[in-house]
Amino acid sequence: AALEALRRIAAAVRPTQGRHAVEAGRTGRLLAPGGTYEHVPLRLAHVEMGDVEALAAAARALGAPYPGEWVEAALSETDTAIPGPQLVVRLAQLTGLLDLAETPSTTLLRERLADADPAADIVLTAEEESAYQSLADRFTAMWSLSSPLARFLY
Structure with a gap:
């Protein structure tokens, strides 16, 4: 179930990222006030909460103190080169980003981006x-596990 959920999430998010966004006509830039500099893009994608919950359940099951031999067997049958513990961490991070609590900052940005032409700056x-800076800090802290160097890496 988690693998299928991950595939659906990837299908929803992929058109908003990198070259896929360009191919989909999402070429608009996100600029600071006055257009003084460009931010890392922030784009919206719709994912089903059931899929996010399936990933969270998989992270919990795989991260259990002794998940059992079935986990090792399942991981050995996948095409991933990610070791089990790293897979659990990445699943938990991804789930956290997708299930980020709504705040006034996220609401403000979501409403602004939802109404914008994806090809316009x-x-x-x-x-x-x-709001963008606050959200970027939250994303970076979650993805980097609060590493103090993350501000310089991402």
């Missing part, structure tokens, strides 16, 4: 800039 207001 967006110049953020000062309030939106603050």
